[in-house]
Amino acid sequence: MMLVFITRAFATEDIYQFKKQTDANRFQQLTTEVRCLVCQNQNIADSGAPLANDLRQKIHDMILANQTDNQIKQYLVSRYGEYILLKPTLHPATAVLWVFPVLGLFILLFLLRRQIVQSPLNKEKS
Protein backbone atom coordinates (compact mmCIF):
# COMPACT_ATOMS: atom_id res chain seq x y z
CA MET A 1 0.00 0.00 0.00
CA MET A 2 2.77 2.38 1.01
CA LEU A 3 4.56 1.54 -2.20
CA VAL A 4 1.56 2.63 -4.25
CA PHE A 5 1.58 6.04 -2.59
CA ILE A 6 5.29 6.48 -3.07
CA THR A 7 5.10 5.66 -6.77
CA ARG A 8 2.21 8.07 -7.16
CA ALA A 9 4.11 10.89 -5.51
CA PHE A 10 7.00 10.46 -7.87
CA ALA A 11 4.72 10.10 -10.85
CA THR A 12 3.11 13.46 -10.07
CA GLU A 13 6.54 15.09 -10.10
CA ASP A 14 7.23 13.56 -13.48
CA ILE A 15 3.97 14.37 -15.22
CA TYR A 16 4.03 18.11 -14.62
CA GLN A 17 7.31 19.39 -15.93
CA PHE A 18 8.38 23.00 -15.92
CA LYS A 19 11.39 24.65 -17.48
CA LYS A 20 11.75 27.16 -14.67
CA GLN A 21 12.04 26.29 -11.00
CA THR A 22 9.88 29.32 -10.09
CA ASP A 23 7.05 27.92 -12.22
CA ALA A 24 7.36 24.56 -10.52
CA ASN A 25 7.17 26.30 -7.13
CA ARG A 26 4.11 28.26 -8.20
CA PHE A 27 2.48 25.02 -9.31
CA GLN A 28 3.22 23.43 -5.92
CA GLN A 29 1.80 26.44 -4.10
CA LEU A 30 -1.34 26.83 -6.26
CA THR A 31 -2.30 23.17 -6.11
CA THR A 32 -2.26 23.29 -2.30
CA GLU A 33 -4.60 26.30 -2.36
CA VAL A 34 -7.22 24.81 -4.67
CA ARG A 35 -9.90 22.56 -3.24
CA CYS A 36 -10.54 19.12 -4.64
CA LEU A 37 -14.23 19.68 -5.33
CA VAL A 38 -15.28 16.08 -5.21
CA CYS A 39 -13.51 15.28 -1.95
CA GLN A 40 -14.48 18.47 -0.11
CA ASN A 41 -11.66 18.87 2.41
CA GLN A 42 -8.60 18.01 0.42
CA ASN A 43 -6.49 20.15 -1.86
CA ILE A 44 -5.88 19.02 -5.42
CA ALA A 45 -2.17 18.40 -4.78
CA ASP A 46 -3.04 15.54 -2.42
CA SER A 47 -5.99 14.11 -4.29
CA GLY A 48 -6.04 11.31 -6.81
CA ALA A 49 -9.60 12.08 -7.97
CA PRO A 50 -9.95 12.43 -11.76
CA LEU A 51 -11.34 15.97 -11.51
CA ALA A 52 -8.41 16.99 -9.29
CA ASN A 53 -6.12 15.54 -11.94
CA ASP A 54 -7.78 17.62 -14.64
CA LEU A 55 -7.57 20.77 -12.54
CA ARG A 56 -3.86 20.15 -11.89
CA GLN A 57 -3.38 19.75 -15.63
CA LYS A 58 -5.28 22.98 -16.25
CA ILE A 59 -3.13 24.90 -13.73
CA HIS A 60 -0.02 23.41 -15.28
CA ASP A 61 -1.10 24.55 -18.74
CA MET A 62 -2.04 28.01 -17.52
CA ILE A 63 1.35 28.48 -15.81
CA LEU A 64 3.07 27.48 -19.04
CA ALA A 65 0.87 29.98 -20.87
CA ASN A 66 2.36 32.69 -18.62
CA GLN A 67 -0.80 33.37 -16.66
CA THR A 68 -0.33 35.00 -13.25
CA ASP A 69 -1.45 33.32 -10.01
CA ASN A 70 -4.30 35.79 -9.80
CA GLN A 71 -5.48 35.09 -13.33
CA ILE A 72 -5.45 31.36 -12.61
CA LYS A 73 -7.41 31.75 -9.37
CA GLN A 74 -9.83 34.13 -11.05
CA TYR A 75 -10.43 31.60 -13.81
CA LEU A 76 -11.19 28.83 -11.32
CA VAL A 77 -13.40 31.02 -9.14
CA SER A 78 -15.43 32.22 -12.13
CA ARG A 79 -16.16 28.57 -13.02
CA TYR A 80 -16.51 26.87 -9.67
CA GLY A 81 -17.19 29.73 -7.27
CA GLU A 82 -15.26 31.00 -4.24
CA TYR A 83 -15.65 27.53 -2.76
CA ILE A 84 -12.80 26.20 -4.88
CA LEU A 85 -10.23 28.21 -2.94
CA LEU A 86 -9.37 26.62 0.39
CA LYS A 87 -8.53 30.06 1.75
CA PRO A 88 -11.30 32.44 0.69
CA THR A 89 -10.29 35.87 -0.57
CA LEU A 90 -11.47 38.99 1.23
CA HIS A 91 -14.54 40.60 -0.34
CA PRO A 92 -18.00 41.66 0.93
CA ALA A 93 -19.47 38.15 0.88
CA THR A 94 -16.59 36.62 2.85
CA ALA A 95 -15.80 39.65 5.06
CA VAL A 96 -17.59 38.16 8.04
CA LEU A 97 -15.26 35.13 7.93
CA TRP A 98 -12.24 37.37 8.31
CA VAL A 99 -13.63 40.07 10.58
CA PHE A 100 -15.57 37.95 13.06
CA PRO A 101 -12.63 36.17 14.75
CA VAL A 102 -10.81 39.47 15.35
CA LEU A 103 -13.98 41.22 16.45
CA GLY A 104 -14.89 38.31 18.71
CA LEU A 105 -11.48 38.43 20.37
CA PHE A 106 -11.83 42.15 21.08
CA ILE A 107 -15.31 41.73 22.54
CA LEU A 108 -14.02 38.91 24.71
CA LEU A 109 -11.07 40.95 25.97
CA PHE A 110 -13.36 43.90 26.66
CA LEU A 111 -15.77 41.75 28.67
CA LEU A 112 -12.91 40.13 30.55
CA ARG A 113 -11.44 43.50 31.42
CA ARG A 114 -14.77 44.72 32.70
CA GLN A 115 -15.17 41.60 34.82
CA ILE A 116 -11.74 42.08 36.36
CA VAL A 117 -12.28 45.79 37.03
CA GLN A 118 -15.68 45.15 38.60
CA SER A 119 -14.69 42.11 40.61
CA PRO A 120 -15.01 42.48 44.42
CA LEU A 121 -11.33 41.62 44.79
CA ASN A 122 -10.30 44.71 42.85
CA LYS A 123 -12.81 46.89 44.60
CA GLU A 124 -11.37 45.98 47.97
CA LYS A 125 -7.90 46.93 46.82
CA SER A 126 -8.96 50.35 45.54
Place this chain on the structure above:
Amino acid sequence: MRSKLTLKHCIPIIFLLILLSLLGWELFFAQPRDLPSALIGDDVPNFALPTIHAPDKLMTPNDFKGHVILLNVWATWCSACQMELPMLMKIKSQYHVSIYGIDYKDQPADAVKWLKENGNPYVMVGSDSSGNAAIDLGVYGTPETFVISPYGKIIYRHIGVIDENTWKETIYPMVKKYEK
Protein backbone atom coordinates in the same frame (compact mmCIF):
# COMPACT_ATOMS: atom_id res chain seq x y z
CA MET B 1 -32.04 45.34 40.33
CA ARG B 2 -33.34 41.84 40.07
CA SER B 3 -34.84 42.19 36.61
CA LYS B 4 -31.62 43.73 35.32
CA LEU B 5 -29.65 40.74 36.47
CA THR B 6 -31.89 38.19 34.75
CA LEU B 7 -31.69 40.03 31.45
CA LYS B 8 -27.94 40.05 31.67
CA HIS B 9 -27.90 36.35 32.42
CA CYS B 10 -30.13 35.68 29.46
CA ILE B 11 -27.69 37.06 26.92
CA PRO B 12 -25.24 34.12 26.94
CA ILE B 13 -28.15 31.69 26.79
CA ILE B 14 -29.66 33.50 23.82
CA PHE B 15 -26.24 33.54 22.18
CA LEU B 16 -25.89 29.82 22.78
CA LEU B 17 -29.35 29.16 21.34
CA ILE B 18 -28.49 31.11 18.21
CA LEU B 19 -25.28 29.16 17.80
CA LEU B 20 -27.03 25.84 18.41
CA SER B 21 -29.75 26.60 15.90
CA LEU B 22 -27.11 27.54 13.33
CA LEU B 23 -25.31 24.25 13.97
CA GLY B 24 -28.61 22.39 13.85
CA TRP B 25 -29.44 23.97 10.53
CA GLU B 26 -26.06 23.01 9.12
CA LEU B 27 -26.50 19.47 10.42
CA PHE B 28 -30.04 18.75 9.24
CA PHE B 29 -30.93 21.15 6.45
CA ALA B 30 -27.76 22.35 4.73
CA GLN B 31 -26.98 20.64 1.48
CA PRO B 32 -23.24 20.64 0.93
CA ARG B 33 -23.76 18.91 -2.41
CA ASP B 34 -26.09 21.63 -3.61
CA LEU B 35 -23.60 23.85 -5.40
CA PRO B 36 -25.06 26.54 -7.62
CA SER B 37 -23.01 27.14 -10.73
CA ALA B 38 -20.83 30.24 -10.61
CA LEU B 39 -21.73 30.76 -14.25
CA ILE B 40 -25.47 31.35 -13.83
CA GLY B 41 -26.49 34.38 -15.87
CA ASP B 42 -23.30 34.21 -17.93
CA ASP B 43 -22.80 33.19 -21.53
CA VAL B 44 -21.95 29.56 -22.17
CA PRO B 45 -18.13 29.39 -22.30
CA ASN B 46 -16.92 29.07 -25.83
CA PHE B 47 -15.99 25.59 -26.97
CA ALA B 48 -15.71 23.70 -30.22
CA LEU B 49 -16.02 19.96 -29.80
CA PRO B 50 -15.87 17.38 -32.59
CA THR B 51 -19.21 15.60 -32.74
CA ILE B 52 -19.15 11.87 -32.06
CA HIS B 53 -20.99 10.97 -35.24
CA ALA B 54 -18.97 13.17 -37.58
CA PRO B 55 -15.61 14.29 -36.08
CA ASP B 56 -15.03 16.90 -38.78
CA LYS B 57 -18.19 18.71 -37.71
CA LEU B 58 -17.83 20.80 -34.56
CA MET B 59 -20.40 21.49 -31.86
CA THR B 60 -20.21 25.07 -30.54
CA PRO B 61 -22.55 27.16 -28.34
CA ASN B 62 -23.81 28.76 -31.56
CA ASP B 63 -25.63 25.52 -32.31
CA PHE B 64 -27.89 26.09 -29.28
CA LYS B 65 -29.01 29.62 -30.02
CA GLY B 66 -32.62 30.41 -30.79
CA HIS B 67 -34.35 28.10 -28.35
CA VAL B 68 -34.01 26.97 -24.78
CA ILE B 69 -32.04 23.72 -24.56
CA LEU B 70 -30.53 21.27 -22.11
CA LEU B 71 -26.81 20.64 -22.22
CA ASN B 72 -26.16 17.27 -20.64
CA VAL B 73 -22.65 16.16 -19.64
CA TRP B 74 -22.41 12.38 -19.65
CA ALA B 75 -20.15 9.41 -20.37
CA THR B 76 -20.52 5.76 -21.26
CA TRP B 77 -18.51 4.78 -18.16
CA CYS B 78 -20.98 6.60 -15.92
CA SER B 79 -23.64 4.25 -14.59
CA ALA B 80 -25.80 7.09 -13.27
CA CYS B 81 -25.99 8.40 -16.84
CA GLN B 82 -27.54 5.10 -17.88
CA MET B 83 -30.11 5.54 -15.12
CA GLU B 84 -30.86 9.03 -16.36
CA LEU B 85 -31.26 8.07 -20.01
CA PRO B 86 -34.96 7.00 -19.92
CA MET B 87 -35.86 10.39 -18.44
CA LEU B 88 -33.91 12.18 -21.18
CA MET B 89 -35.72 10.07 -23.80
CA LYS B 90 -39.01 11.07 -22.22
CA ILE B 91 -38.05 14.76 -22.25
CA LYS B 92 -37.26 14.44 -25.94
CA SER B 93 -40.39 12.55 -26.96
CA GLN B 94 -43.04 14.03 -24.64
CA TYR B 95 -41.82 17.54 -23.94
CA HIS B 96 -39.94 18.16 -27.20
CA VAL B 97 -37.06 19.99 -25.55
CA SER B 98 -33.77 19.78 -27.43
CA ILE B 99 -30.97 18.07 -25.53
CA TYR B 100 -27.35 18.48 -26.54
CA GLY B 101 -24.71 16.19 -25.09
CA ILE B 102 -21.10 16.55 -24.06
CA ASP B 103 -19.43 13.16 -23.98
CA TYR B 104 -16.98 13.61 -21.11
CA LYS B 105 -13.59 11.84 -21.10
CA ASP B 106 -14.72 9.07 -23.35
CA GLN B 107 -14.02 7.39 -26.67
CA PRO B 108 -16.35 8.71 -29.42
CA ALA B 109 -16.69 5.19 -30.86
CA ASP B 110 -17.88 3.87 -27.48
CA ALA B 111 -20.36 6.71 -27.23
CA VAL B 112 -21.82 6.00 -30.69
CA LYS B 113 -22.21 2.33 -29.81
CA TRP B 114 -23.73 3.13 -26.41
CA LEU B 115 -26.33 5.46 -27.90
CA LYS B 116 -27.20 2.91 -30.57
CA GLU B 117 -27.83 0.27 -27.92
CA ASN B 118 -29.58 2.41 -25.31
CA GLY B 119 -31.33 5.07 -27.37
CA ASN B 120 -30.22 8.55 -28.35
CA PRO B 121 -31.99 11.54 -26.76
CA TYR B 122 -29.48 14.06 -28.14
CA VAL B 123 -29.71 16.42 -31.09
CA MET B 124 -25.92 16.49 -31.21
CA VAL B 125 -23.10 15.16 -29.03
CA GLY B 126 -19.67 16.78 -28.79
CA SER B 127 -16.72 14.76 -27.60
CA ASP B 128 -14.72 16.30 -24.75
CA SER B 129 -12.07 13.62 -24.43
CA SER B 130 -9.63 15.86 -22.54
CA GLY B 131 -12.23 17.21 -20.12
CA ASN B 132 -11.19 20.79 -20.89
CA ALA B 133 -14.58 22.03 -22.02
CA ALA B 134 -16.05 20.53 -18.85
CA ILE B 135 -13.64 22.52 -16.65
CA ASP B 136 -14.60 25.63 -18.61
CA LEU B 137 -18.21 24.90 -17.70
CA GLY B 138 -17.32 24.27 -14.05
CA VAL B 139 -18.42 20.64 -14.23
CA TYR B 140 -17.98 18.44 -11.15
CA GLY B 141 -18.84 15.10 -12.66
CA THR B 142 -21.37 13.19 -14.69
CA PRO B 143 -24.26 13.47 -15.18
CA GLU B 144 -24.64 17.20 -15.00
CA THR B 145 -27.17 19.28 -16.92
CA PHE B 146 -27.23 22.95 -17.83
CA VAL B 147 -30.36 24.80 -18.89
CA ILE B 148 -29.39 27.32 -21.56
CA SER B 149 -31.59 30.22 -22.67
CA PRO B 150 -32.28 31.04 -26.34
CA TYR B 151 -29.76 33.86 -25.96
CA GLY B 152 -27.01 31.46 -24.95
CA LYS B 153 -27.01 32.26 -21.23
CA ILE B 154 -26.72 29.62 -18.51
CA ILE B 155 -29.95 29.69 -16.50
CA TYR B 156 -29.57 26.68 -14.26
CA ARG B 157 -27.27 23.78 -13.50
CA HIS B 158 -28.37 20.44 -12.10
CA ILE B 159 -25.80 18.07 -10.61
CA GLY B 160 -26.70 14.40 -10.78
CA VAL B 161 -29.48 12.41 -12.38
CA ILE B 162 -32.59 14.25 -13.57
CA ASP B 163 -35.57 12.32 -12.28
CA GLU B 164 -39.28 12.83 -12.83
CA ASN B 165 -39.47 15.12 -9.80
CA THR B 166 -36.61 17.48 -10.60
CA TRP B 167 -37.84 17.70 -14.16
CA LYS B 168 -41.47 18.49 -13.32
CA GLU B 169 -40.83 20.72 -10.34
CA THR B 170 -37.61 22.54 -11.16
CA ILE B 171 -36.33 22.24 -14.69
CA TYR B 172 -39.46 22.12 -16.82
CA PRO B 173 -41.04 25.25 -15.27
CA MET B 174 -37.80 27.09 -16.13
CA VAL B 175 -37.78 25.77 -19.68
CA LYS B 176 -41.46 26.68 -20.13
CA LYS B 177 -40.76 30.33 -19.32
CA TYR B 178 -38.56 30.60 -22.38
CA GLU B 179 -40.55 28.34 -24.64
CA LYS B 180 -43.23 30.20 -26.52
